[in-house]
Amino acid sequence: MKKTGEKTWQLRLYVAGQTAKSITALANLKKICETHLAGQYEIEVIDLVQNPKLAAGDQILAIPTLVRRLPSPIKKIIGDLSNETRVLVGLDLRQG
Amino acid sequence: MKAKAAGFTVGKTNSTLPKSPTGIQGLDEITGGGLPKGRPTLIAGAAGCGKTLLGMEFLVRGATEFGEPGVFMAFEETGKELVANVRSLGFDLNKLVAQKKIALDHVRVERSEIEETGEYDLEGLFIRLEHAVKSVGAKRVVLDTVETLFAGLPNQLIIRAELRRLFAWLKERGLTAIITGERGGAEGTLTRHGLEEYVADCVIVLDHRVDEQMSTRRLRVVKYRGSMHGTNEYPFLIGEHGISVMPVTSMKLDHEVTSQxxxxxxxxxxxxxxxxxxxxxxxxxxxxxxxxxxxxxxxxxxxxxxxxxxxxxxxxxxxxxxxxxxxxxxxxxxxxxxxxxxxxxxxxxxxxxxxxxxxxxxxxxxxxxxxxxxxxxxxxxxxxxxxxxxxxxxxxxxxxxxxxxxxxxxxxxxxxxxxxxxxxxxxxxxxxxxxxxxxxxxxxxxxxxxxxxxxxxxxxxxxxxxxxxxxxxxxxxxxxVYVGANAVLTGTARVAQEGRERAEAALRQREHTRKLRQLSRKRKAIEAQIAALQADVEAEEDEIKSSVSEDSLQQKAVAADRRQMTQLRGGAR
Structure with a gap:
């Protein structure tokens, strides 16, 4: 297990400004995490409009992109996360 | 535009269409000054044609020779690979990156890592590109090869819409761009995913053909809106100093001549x-x-x-x-x-x-x-x-x-x-x-x-x-050479013939003198004969003369006798 205070699930959501898609994506993500990963997750939202340098690191092209940093391996889910089943498959929380 | 029958002029630029010189030997001549400034150009060709190198040389020359920094966005090769690849052409990419003349960005799209759900756009790509452009103050952009997106992302409709937006975005910012695309796909299309649909200004096709086991790279400007260009296929070479295109195909016969x-x-x-x-x-x-x-x-x-x-x-x-x-x-x-x-x-x-x-x-x-x-x-x-x-x-x-x-x-x-x-x-x-x-x-x-x-x-x-x-x-x-009556002779035959001629000449010379001597001898003989005959004549003359004088003496004597007799007779009368 990880040190105390560090969550098992580290998720990063890349957005570009406060667009409708970004807001929808964040809302969807929070809902899914609360339902399936309550207490075990941490979400970091990165706005590339403010920090364009950070896009290269995770090879971000599509907006919004959700990156599962932990547990490894890295997983990416693009889109507004409106399909819960597919998000769960993408996060390896459910078999595809 | 003056369109002459010859159909091809070198170095003539259309003043209405600004161009961005590539610095690539020969290419600027074919395109009449370079690629359309502030517009995207499509370079299409099969794998291994030199698309990436052409794009890279365009950027390097722009940065080093024309003071135009550039961004290279690589969808296939990593920055390290690119640096290594172009080093063979004598370009030190690391140095140019350090000098902030060129920015490299490797975009990796891995389909297996990506799950798609719901709506998205490619704003991330735009942000990265804009960031790179701003970081060096780029005037030139190379996207090599955006078509990779089609393989990496599932939703083609989104990609197409975003590509259209991307080209508009490039034009809006006045960036002279090279977009590379793979050959192939349906008949009648230049690239596998029909990129030419978005890039309407200038299309260049690269080709790599093997003919009789000899491979030749060729370049052709398929389209150049608003500009004259050479339409033929031009062979090109990827050499130690970059790409070199051989532009002359149907030059007019109007070169000036010297009488030197x-x-x-x-x-x-x-x-x-x-x-x-x-x-x-x-x-x-x-x-x-x-x-x-x-x-x-x-x-x-x-x-x-x-x-x-x-x-x-x-x-x-x-x-x-x-x-x-x-x-x-x-x-x-x-x-x-x-x-x-x-x-x-x-x-x-x-x-x-x-x-x-x-x-x-x-x-x-x-x-x-x-x-x-x-x-x-x-x-x-x-x-x-x-x-x-x-x-x-x-x-x-x-x-x-x-x-x-x-x-x-x-x-x-x-x-x-x-x-x-x-x-x-x-x-x-x-x-x-x-x-x-x-x-x-x-x-x-x-x-x-x-x-x-x-x-x-x-x-x-x-x-x-x-x-x-x-x-x-x-x-x-x-x-x-010996040009004689019989033949043209060279070599020892000439020498032999010349020797033979010398001998013959000597022989002829001897014969000649001999004849001369003979003649003089004959002359002498004749002269002697003449002398003898003359002597005869003289002798005869002498004889005649003496007989004549004898006669006259006799006559005188007769006359004297007669006179004496007359005297005697007269005295006796």
């Missing part, structure tokens, strides 16, 4: 060419059967060129440079000194190394770099393995045209396969030549001799005499 003459290096040949040698900027063909001294003629010319302090470029397709130097030393021509002084460059390659057009591009490339006043190709007949005249002629025409516009005098040697009509076998290329020297082997009396004559030489009075071509330790010499 340069020595061929063989005094007697200059004499035969109206006493002054070749015209500068003309093309000279030296043809002949194997071993008749073509290379020696070429070496003399090279030697004379360097002696004037001019540069000479020699392409040897039969011998290595050191072999050329050694062999020419044996006839007393020291070419090595010129090589050391940097006036002479000998490039030796096996003709089979490239296809004909690649040889041409290589030559063109070297001519542009070395700037010689004389180019020697020894021999052109080796350039085409198949000995295909129809292929050789247009290629050679391009080379000669490009040399003529540079006022470079070119000497080509050509090997003729043994046979009767040397002239006929070379009709194809000969029309391109201003001066044609013909060397011929003659076999006679158990020895081989060489004869030499000028088959043609445009625009100058030239000797029409056949000369004997001899190679001595001091170089090549041309001798008068």
């Amino acid at each position: 003459r340069i020595s061929s290096g063989i005094a007697r040949l200059d004499e035969m060419l109206g006493g002054k040698g070749f015209y500068r900027g003309s093309s000279v063909l030296v043809s002949g059967s194997p071993g008749c001294g073509k290379t020696s003629v070429a070496a003399h010319f090279a030697d004379a060129t360097c002696r004037r302090g001019e540069r000479c470029l020699m392409f040897a397709y039969e011998e290595s440079p050191s072999q050329v130097l050694r062999n020419m030393r044996s006839i007393g021509i020291d070419l090595e000194q010129w090589v050391r002084k940097g006036l002479l460059q000998i490039h030796a390659t096996r003709p089979t190394l490239y296809g004909l057009e690649m040889h041409l591009v290589t030559m063109h490339d070297l001519v542009v770099k070395f700037r010689p006043t004389v180019v020697i190709v020894d021999p052109i007949s080796n350039l085409t393995v198949r000995n295909d005249e129809t292929e050789l002629k247009p290629t050679l025409m391009r080379l000669i045209d490009s040399l003529k516009t540079r006022h470079v005098t070119a000497l080509f040697t050509s090997l003729t396969t043994g046979g009767s009509s040397l002239e006929e076998s070379q009709v194809g290329v000969s029309s391109l030549m201003d001066t044609w020297l013909l060397l011929r082997n003659m076999e006679n009396n158990g020895e081989k001799t060489r004869t030499f004559y000028i088959l043609k030489s445009r625009g100058m009075a030239h000797s029409n005499q056949v000369r004997e071509f001899v190679m001595t330790g001091k170089g090549v010499d041309l001798l008068d």
Whole structure:
């Protein structure tokens, strides 16, 4: 297990400004995490409009992109996360 | 726009359409000044055609020569791979990146890592591109190859919409961009995913064909909106200093000529060419059967060129440079000194190394770099393995045209396969030549001799005499041949004939004097006879005279007697 205070699930959501898609994506993500990963997750939202340098690191092209940093391996889910089943498959929380 | 029938002009730019020079040799000539400024250009071609290198050279030249920084967005290769790949062309990408003249961004799209759910756009790509553009103040952008997105992302509709937005975005910012695309896909499309649909201004297609086991890269400007451009396929070369395109295909015959003459290096040949040698900027063909001294003629010319302090470029397709130097030393021509002084460059390659057009591009490339006043190709007949005249002629025409516009005098040697009509076998290329020297082997009396004559030489009075071509330790010499009543003789036959003639002449001389002596003897005899006859006449005359005087004396005596008798008779009366 990880040190105390560090969550098992580290998720990063890349957005570009406060667009409708970004807001929808964040809302969807929070809902899914609360339902399936309550207490075990941490979400970091990165706005590339403010920090364009950070896009290269995770090879971000599509907006919004959700990156599962932990547990490894890295997983990416693009889109507004409106399909819960597919998000769960993408996060390896459910078999595809 | 003035559209001339010739359909092709070099270096003429359309003032209404600003262009961004690529700095790539030849490409700016074909496109009339470069790629459309502030607009995207599509470079389409199959894998391994040189799309990435062309894009990279465009950026590097822009950054180093035209003060336009650039962004390279690589979808296939990583930054490290790119740096390594272009190092072979002599570009130090790391340095340019450190100097903030070029920004590299590697975009990796891995489909297996990506799950798609719901709506998205490619704003991340735009943000990255904008960030890179801002970081170096880029004026040029290369996207290599955006088509990778089609493989990496599942939703084609989104990609298409975003690509359209991307090109609009590039135009809006006035970025001169190169977009590369893979060849293939449905018939009638240039790229697999129809990128040409978005890039409407300029499309260049690269091709890499293998013909008779020789591969040749070719470039063609398919479309250039609002500008004239060369429409042919141009061979190009990826060499040590980047890409080099051979632009001349159908240049007009309007090169200026000089009436300046340069020595061929063989005094007697200059004499035969109206006493002054070749015209500068003309093309000279030296043809002949194997071993008749073509290379020696070429070496003399090279030697004379360097002696004037001019540069000479020699392409040897039969011998290595050191072999050329050694062999020419044996006839007393020291070419090595010129090589050391940097006036002479000998490039030796096996003709089979490239296809004909690649040889041409290589030559063109070297001519542009070395700037010689004389180019020697020894021999052109080796350039085409198949000995295909129809292929050789247009290629050679391009080379000669490009040399003529540079006022470079070119000497080509050509090997003729043994046979009767040397002239006929070379009709194809000969029309391109201003001066044609013909060397011929003659076999006679158990020895081989060489004869030499000028088959043609445009625009100058030239000797029409056949000369004997001899190679001595001091170089090549041309001798008068024996032209007698019976035959033209060379070599020992000539010497023998000359000896024979000398002997005959001596013989004739003796005979002559003998006859003269005889005559004088005869004259003396006749003179003696005359004298004798004269003496006879004199004697007769004497006799007659004496008898006449005797007669007169007698008469006198008779008369005296008569008078006496008369006296006596009268006295007695």
